[in-house]
Amino acid sequence: MLASLLDHLRRRRRNYATLCALLGLGLITDRPHRAPGPLLEEVRTRDFLNVQTRNTPTTYYEGRQGPTGFEYELMRRFADFLGVSLNLDADHDIAGVLEAVRREGDLGAAALPLDPTLDGLMFSRPILPLQPVLVYRRGLPPPGEIADLEGLAIGTLSNTGTDRVMHELKAEHPWLSWQEADDIEVSALLGRVADGTLDAAVVFERQFRLNRLFFPEVEDGFRLGRPLSLAWAFPSERGLGLLREANRFLETLQDSGLLARLETRYLGRDNYLEYVGARTFIGHVHERLPTYDALFREAARDSGFDWKLLAAVGYQESHWRPDATSPTGVRGLMMLTNATAGELGVDNRLDPAQSIHGGARYLRSLKDRLPESITGDDRLFMALAAYNVGLGHLYDARRLAEMRGGDPDTWEDVRDALPLLQEREWYSKTRYGYARGGEPVIYVRNIRRYHEILAYVDRSRQQFHRLSARQPSGADDTGAPPSG
Template identity: 30%
Template sequence: MGKIYYAVLFLLVLGVVGCKQSGDRKKTQDEILIEVPDLPKILESGKIRVVTNYNSTNYFVYKGQPMGYQFEMLQEFANFMDVKLEVTVSNDLQANFEALQNGQLDIIASSLAVTRETENHVAFTEPHSFSRQVLVQQAYTPDQKGDMNIKFNSLIRNQLDLAGKSIYVQKGSAFVQRLRNLADEIGDSIHIVEIPDYEVEQLIELVAEGEIPYTVCDESLAKVNLNFYPNLDVATAISFPQKQAWAVNKNAPELLNAVNNWMVGFTKTARYRRIYQKYFLNKRSIHLVDAGFHSIKGGQVSIYDELIREESETYDWDWRLIASIIYQESRFIPDAESWAGALGLMQLMPQTANRFGVEAITSPRENIRGGMQLLQWLDGRMALRIEDPEERLKFVLASYNVGIGHVLDAMRLAEKNGKDAKVWDDNVDYFILNKSNPKYYNDPVVEFGYCRGEEPYHYVREILERYEHYKNVMR
């Protein structure tokens, strides 16, 4: 049942003996041991649970596609380990550390500065990058009346000049400890204001707008933000280059070893260099944030967001799910046409459009409305067989892609072969995937014959994974 389990069991036995010997005293809350999933448990579950922070470099959605420096590295690691990547988003460092220690997460994947203080609580991986901490300050105050009225500020270049200054930083971050150390080094006080509800980039924006005087962040992120806030100055370093790494639970040594072995090799590859350059050095990539279809700055998935919201609300569906379907079907191109003749944002076949009264098939609103009606009809049909709405959604999506007949065939094959015909993962999905195999499409229970099953199999997975990303970052 695993080394950790037996270790915990052994300690509990010792605890019981100890209690007997000391008069059966009650265990305190601190003595309750938490079993932390290590690598064997993670591989057995088939998924790895990670948290990263939502900002313009680590994790975001651009034109409907999840992107980011940490996200792409996590994808590479999950693929290497052959497990599903389960991403959640939280910019609350303290909450992330607690979730890691409580076994609710496997990895904190962000640019954590490796410090001795934090090493008492978590195990840092091998570094993925190095960066200095820098002071973020206004170089000049923007003026709405034009460049002639710009007021240039007096900049801090000597760390001694930070004496008596108020610096706003993310609560619990490595920046707090560095500023404390710096105050000792300069022999004077620095007023450190810890902000619990703001992520680093939000504090950078407040400096740019003049709401707060100073903040501190990693130099790599600071340089990216100069492209959004040209009135900032980030040239004053307050630390030497530091290791930036992921964190795992101290009681997961096998996972730590696996990440370390992968990280050491991966950071030497051309693939890693391309990822790093894409998010920190490539000017064209940096200017993605200037676009409207960026979840952070523009707040949009596509130009059709409002339309998708309106039509989705009519049928009581989550608009982010519909947006994920549309991305999969047409990449938000309203006159897209498939090889089979499907048209529009939701790729309606002409006969389907006629059935649901869609006259202008490439009209974004009519096409979305027709697609919603088809989804609603499929959901109604599947509701007669599958009660659980979350499970039923997978069958509905597969039916939208390949037709309900093929999905019903796969359900019959599952039932015949001793699987659960009402469960998609590892049950019905296996038979839809293999419906191109003569062994299955020639089976007497099959009514609709051959099906190229790879497409619906991946279709369901990709839409639901993208939907989770949209839920992470879009209201």
């Protein structure tokens, strides 16, 4: 799959020239100045940067607002820095990325560990630290040191750097053994721990943090070995020009604080879908919902939904906070993207009335656009999933459900297929590629749970009001006459 993501607005050369005049030479300031290498000249001549990458949550994937991911954000900004467009080839595993860089260039950005020993490649300055960690299946005795790993079935991924750490540890602990896989991603590896195929796995701490919500059976163990460094790879036989520019760009990002902000936005949270307890939710029902109750009811009348369902969506999106902003830039009580708000005529996403009515109309449009063959609750649950992950990824999951012998018109089978969008074996067969497919599963589950609680609270209130209407005017809430 060739994912070509062209930035259609040509970047102005004068902006690039200004930046170059202001910036230093990056890491390679101790070497004499050289003219730009042939690869940099080629990139500027053809007017686009060709990046070899992977479809993963830490690198690049299709999100609610289009292409996203930590390294995608860096790639896009680097192309802007050069004044060229961006083209991505994401049809790779890590070994494929490295080979493509050697063979085709221009650079590889795919959660690559800096490794100066690799032939035919050179690496940029370090971008972020990568700390390997040992994670294990819940129920096993918690491992706390290397000696506790003896006898465990451990897995890791080839060419990621975690395998290198394991080989280094084996030099000190000859009994240490593990399995390596080169055809899966981290989510699939954690799935093998969760289902009992493996007892434990070695991954990077950031990767585990991004995936742990979907694998509650997998526990954090302890850190292994020394931290590695995430870096970009370049072909070593094509000159230093592009590498120099990348180092200057990365240094600028670090000095300005933007690199740290991007790290926090994309990698600094376990997941923005916080699963809160029922007690907290009911507290918010009493404290926050009354402010927006009438708006949800009005939007429900206009859209044909149960007001309690819309309120449940609003709570899942923002906890009924009208000024909420997600790490990916969606805003407001119903967390609309800027593009979706524009299509719905919402000019102020932070206005609760506009947001609630806009969210209701958007959910209605998603439900109406689904195939007629999807009916009943299945249709509602798929519309809710599309609100979270996008209609394109939902259709991909329906196709995967059908490929696996399931019914693409039932939520149960589509729900089981959605997490497969995190696994390379499956998302490589889809139109829209990688998605954090576990999120819409949890998203729909939470909304159903909140809806059930709201329905219970609403029934209780109605029963209370009916009881109060039958009481004599002097009775208290228990129905007894006042004392004294």
